[in-house]
Amino acid sequence: MRIIIVGCGKVGRTLAEQLQEEDTDITLIDINADRINEIIDEVDAMGVVGNGASINTLMEAGIETADILIAVTVSDEMNLLCCLIAQKTGHCHTIARVRNPIYSKEIGFIKERLGVTMIINPELAAAQEISRLLRFPSAIKIDTFARGKVELLKFKVMPEFDLDGKSIQQITEHFRCDILFCAIEGKDFTTIPGGTNMIRNGDVVSILATPQNAAAFFKKIGLKTHQVKNTVIVGGGTISYYLAKALLAMKIKVKIIEKDKNRCEFLSEELAGATIINGDGTDRSLLLEEGLENAESFVTLTNMDEENIFLSLFAKTISNAKLVAKVNRLAYDDIIDSLDIGSVIYPKYITADYILQYVRATQNSIGSNVETLYHILDGKAEALEFKICDNSSIIGKTLSELNLKKNLLVGCLYRDGNVRIPRGHDTLEIGDRVVIVTTNKGLRDINDILEK
Amino acid sequence: MNYSMIFYILGWIFNFEAAFMLLPGITAIIYLEKNGLAFLITMLICLAIGIPLTRKKRTNKVFHAREGAVTVALSWLVLSITGALPFIISGSIPHPVDAIFETVSGFTTTGASILNDVEALSHCMLIWRSFTHWIGGMGVLVFILCLLPLTGGYHMNLMKAESPGPSVSKLVPKVQSTAKILYTIYIMLTVVEIVFLLIGKMPLFDTLCLSFGTAGTGGFGIRNDSIASYSTYSQVVITVFMILFGINFNVYYLLLTRKVMQAAKNEEVRYYLGIIGLAIVAIAINTRGMFSSFGRAFQQAAFQVGSIITTTGYATTDFNVWPVFSKTILVILMFVGACAGSTGGGIKVSRLLILCKSARKELQLYLHPNAVKKIKMDDKAIPHEVVRATNMFLFVYIMIFVTSLLIISLDNLDMVSNFTAITATLNNIGPGLGAVGPTGNFETYSYVSKIVMIFDMLAGRLEVFPLLLLFERDTWRKF
Numbered sequence: 001m002r003i004i005i006v007g008c009g010k011v012g013r014t015l016a017e018q019l020q021e022e023d024t025d026i027t028l029i030d031i032n033a034d035r036i037n038e039i040i041d042e043v044d045a046m047g048v049v050g051n052g053a054s055i056n057t058l059m060e061a062g063i064e065t066a067d068i069l070i071a072v073t074v075s076d077e078m079n080l081l082c083c084l085i086a087q088k089t090g091h092c093h094t095i096a097r098v099r100n101p102i103y104s105k106e107i108g109f110i111k112e113r114l115g116v117t118m119i120i121n122p123e124l125a126a127a128q129e130i131s132r133l134l135r136f137p138s139a140i141k142i143d144t145f146a147r148g149k150v151e152l153l154k155f156k157v158m159p160e161f162d163l164d165g166k167s168i169q170q171i172t173e174h175f176r177c178d179i180l181f182c183a184i185e186g187k188d189f190t191t192i193p194g195g196t197n198m199i200r201n202g203d204v205v206s207i208l209a210t211p212q213n214a215a216a217f218f219k220k221i222g223l224k225t226h227q228v229k230n231t232v233i234v235g236g237g238t239i240s241y242y243l244a245k246a247l248l249a250m251k252i253k254v255k256i257i258e259k260d261k262n263r264c265e266f267l268s269e270e271l272a273g274a275t276i277i278n279g280d281g282t283d284r285s286l287l288l289e290e291g292l293e294n295a296e297s298f299v300t301l302t303n304m305d306e307e308n309i310f311l312s313l314f315a316k317t318i319s320n321a322k323l324v325a326k327v328n329r330l331a332y333d334d335i336i337d338s339l340d341i342g343s344v345i346y347p348k349y350i351t352a353d354y355i356l357q358y359v360r361a362t363q364n365s366i367g368s369n370v371e372t373l374y375h376i377l378d379g380k381a382e383a384l385e386f387k388i389c390d391n392s393s394i395i396g397k398t399l400s401e402l403n404l405k406k407n408l409l410v411g412c413l414y415r416d417g418n419v420r421i422p423r424g425h426d427t428l429e430i431g432d433r434v435v436i437v438t439t440n441k442g443l444r445d446i447n448d449i450l451e452k
Numbered sequence: 453m454n455y456s457m458i459f460y461i462l463g464w465i466f467n468f469e470a471a472f473m474l475l476p477g478i479t480a481i482i483y484l485e486k487n488g489l490a491f492l493i494t495m496l497i498c499l500a501i502g503i504p505l506t507r508k509k510r511t512n513k514v515f516h517a518r519e520g521a522v523t524v525a526l527s528w529l530v531l532s533i534t535g536a537l538p539f540i541i542s543g544s545i546p547h548p549v550d551a552i553f554e555t556v557s558g559f560t561t562t563g564a565s566i567l568n569d570v571e572a573l574s575h576c577m578l579i580w581r582s583f584t585h586w587i588g589g590m591g592v593l594v595f596i597l598c599l600l601p602l603t604g605g606y607h608m609n610l611m612k613a614e615s616p617g618p619s620v621s622k623l624v625p626k627v628q629s630t631a632k633i634l635y636t637i638y639i640m641l642t643v644v645e646i647v648f649l650l651i652g653k654m655p656l657f658d659t660l661c662l663s664f665g666t667a668g669t670g671g672f673g674i675r676n677d678s679i680a681s682y683s684t685y686s687q688v689v690i691t692v693f694m695i696l697f698g699i700n701f702n703v704y705y706l707l708l709t710r711k712v713m714q715a716a717k718n719e720e721v722r723y724y725l726g727i728i729g730l731a732i733v734a735i736a737i738n739t740r741g742m743f744s745s746f747g748r749a750f751q752q753a754a755f756q757v758g759s760i761i762t763t764t765g766y767a768t769t770d771f772n773v774w775p776v777f778s779k780t781i782l783v784i785l786m787f788v789g790a791c792a793g794s795t796g797g798g799i800k801v802s803r804l805l806i807l808c809k810s811a812r813k814e815l816q817l818y819l820h821p822n823a824v825k826k827i828k829m830d831d832k833a834i835p836h837e838v839v840r841a842t843n844m845f846l847f848v849y850i851m852i853f854v855t856s857l858l859i860i861s862l863d864n865l866d867m868v869s870n871f872t873a874i875t876a877t878l879n880n881i882g883p884g885l886g887a888v889g890p891t892g893n894f895e896t897y898s899y900v901s902k903i904v905m906i907f908d909m910l911a912g913r914l915e916v917f918p919l920l921l922l923f924e925r926d927t928w929r930k931f
Contacts (some may be wrong), residue, residue, distance in 0.1 A: 002625075033835065040608065041517070200555040399867040 617792020765882025
């Protein structure tokens with residue numbers, strides 16, 4: 001699999017780091033030689049310095065034999081141009097990052113007529129993720145599988161749930177819920193648990209279940225499950241725009257605080273139902289004046305990571321709001337996690353995840369497909385959705401017969417419109433969709449779940 | 453410093469050293485030589501150290517440039533010391549310093565010997581000596597990179613530290629694939645040479661030893677008169693292959709992928725071949741009177757020039773008795789060296805090109821003080837960093853040269869011998885002039901001088917900096 005990545009910003013770099021762990025040959029193109037050199041020192045890839053939209057540069061990077069070209073430079077036009085030229089010179093799939101809302105409305109045309117295989121809009125993706133969180137505020141992170149029929153929910157264990165010291169087996173027996181615990185993160189450990197593992201207060205637990213079963217389980221342990229009624233958003237950028245649109249459609253009251261007057265006017269034109277406040281979102285008295293104390297959720301989307309984190313910390317002290325903060329810088333995610341500020345959204349991770357999903361799916365056009373892929377547990381583990389096709393060796397055997405890899409769970413089985421948690425006596429059949437949670441990275445085929 | 457990773461790779465070095473010794477071991481069995489046991493003992497020692505080191509769990513797999521350089525330098529020390537054990541154990545070369553000198557000379561592809569009578573060595577010792585050239589030529593760590601399942605881009609640092617030349621470029625995106633391609637080309641060329649020599653009716657044992665020596669641009673012969681007693685056909689074959697092994701291997705890759713035009717454009721290779729051509733013609737004309745015909749003079753000149761510029765160090769004639777003009781040309785060629793990215797040593801043609809172009813730029817700056825001028829090679833601008841590193845390389849190189857010369861002058865040999873002895877070891881050539889000429893050897897020097905020359909050979913092969921890094925205090929500090 002030969003992949004060319006144009007643009008070595010944060011997304012390009014994350015992609016290269018993730019893809020190098022798989023069987024891929026990566027070539028990076030960037031106009032800045034220093035940036036290329038910096039990445040080449042750490043990632044096993046070849047670097048080409050030059051303009052990614054130039055045919056010569058693309059030829060040097062081997063566009064003729066490439067399978068996928070990913071254009072993630074800062075400029076939308078550049079990304080699209082790269083993809084167009086790549087398609088004329090080679091026979092590769094092309095992925096472009098396009099963030100301007102104007103183009104986003106024309107995705108259909110770009111895909112069909114211009115032949116770009118995938119368009120990724122990081123802001124839209126981030127907004128969708130945030131809106132999912134606000135719909136279910138008790139979760140720190142929600143990922144969906146099987147077109148929304150299965151959810152992977154992450155939540156923190158509080159003393160009032162009365163789960164402390166109980167083993168997973170006890171909990172499932174006691175509450176009689178069809179859910180699967182697929183990860184426990186404590187202070188200094190992360191495990192993919194079996195039935196005997198204990199849960200402690202303060203642990204962050206990930207469960208896999210249908211939305212109904214998850215809701216039932218949360219009700220039984222006494223966790224809020226209703227969606228938020230209102231939200232305060234600081235920063236009126238593109239993500240807020242998309243987010244506000246989605247929230248308004250869900251009948252959630254939206255208040256956006258934005259510094260720039262012109263931007264405010266634009267937002268108020270576009271978002272009819274929202275309250276737009278022109279002011280500095282970091283102003284303490286303004287936040288209090290706008291009723292932060294009684295807000296049910298608080299989303300910080302300014303361009304400064306520090307401000308977002310800082311504001312979340314402030315909101316945490318004065319209100320019970322569900323907190324969501326956007327962070328651009330990827331390197332310090334472990335520190336931010338330890339601050340305990342609710343949900344943190346990394347648009348760059350989301351973009352990289354989307355593209356990775358696509359790359360994995362293309363990588364095996366025969367056999368089973370990776371349908372969806374999520375990084376969970378700070379990228380230490382992956383949750384993947386596979387569709388089982390007819391040439392797999394695992395068909396017809398019960399799960400207890402299969403020699404599965406260590407640190408791997410078959411989390412969810414989706415068959416004929418029904419979703420359930422597979423147990424030892426279940427078999428996998430053609431056409432099933434399964435969700436696999438594992439720390440073994442780079443699974444590309446359903447057969448990879450077996451110990452070789 | 454990530455010691456767990458360094459020890460892990462050093463462990464593999466021990467294991468691979470044991471594996472390499474299978475070849476002399478098999479030779480000993482074929483020729484029923486008792487001192488082959490020395491290899492068995494060394495293999496066991498290597499495995500006893502290597503296997504526990506590679507089994508140990510590595511906590512931290514991150515590998516920076518400094519770990520790369522230190523690992524490479526330590527690996528070469530380990531290789532040299534363990535490689536010398538068979539000579540000491542078997543008693544073929546009893547003194548440890550002599551034995552290490554001989555092995556370092558082998559691995560660094562120098563080919564300088566302390567042996568008066570090479571023919572007295574057993575077959576297994578001879579083939580081991582030549583095989584060390586072959587291993588050292590392309591590099592042990594590059595070899596390890598081909599075989600070990602190391603992931604991540606960190607291992608580029610190993611390749612950077614071991615490969616000769618001002619800058620290392622990958623042929624393909626993955627380090628491992630690049631290493632594999634390099635070794636494939638290397639093995640293919642070696643096999644072709646073996647076949648050509650076999651066609652000339654040379655015995656198999658000789659073809660193996662001489663091909664290993666040519667491929668690594670080493671130069672250990674298996675006869676006292678080096679190559680002189682072989683047929684003219686064999687000499688011509690060896691001449692051609694010496695020159696081929698001195699060419700940048702990237703060019704072969706370009707040829708293999710049918711990018712002939714790009715390969716032909718390579719400035720370094722064109723200058724390299726140009727220098728060889730000029731030197732051959734000049735020496736042939738200068739030494740015409742010493743040979744029966746001009747053709748003979750030309751063939752002899754070609755062999756010696758090819759041998760010296762690629763830093764191989766085979767000889768078919770005693771160039772010590774040549775006119776001073778020809779000898780001077782050879783000494784200059786010793787410094788020039790082969791192409792970057794080849795198996796040869798010396799300063800490298802590409803570095804000299806960069807230096808000449810910088811000098812020219814400096815002149816231009818006198819004429820137009822505000823001029824902005826980029827130094828270009830193969831139509832690409834060379835980054836300022838590379839130019840700076842090249843300048844610094846030359847300075848450090850001269851410093852080492854001068855210091856070494858000063859130390860070995862205590863032995864009170866003549867100036868020409870001393871000067872060329874250091875030239876021949878620092879540039880990984882082998883023979884010099886005077887007492888260390890093609891017919892002489894390094895036996896006459898004291899052990900102190902030999903240790904200095906061991907250092908020079910390693911410094912020359914690793915291009916100075918990785919080895920010097922071992923002596924920098926900050927390298928070993930935690931902070």
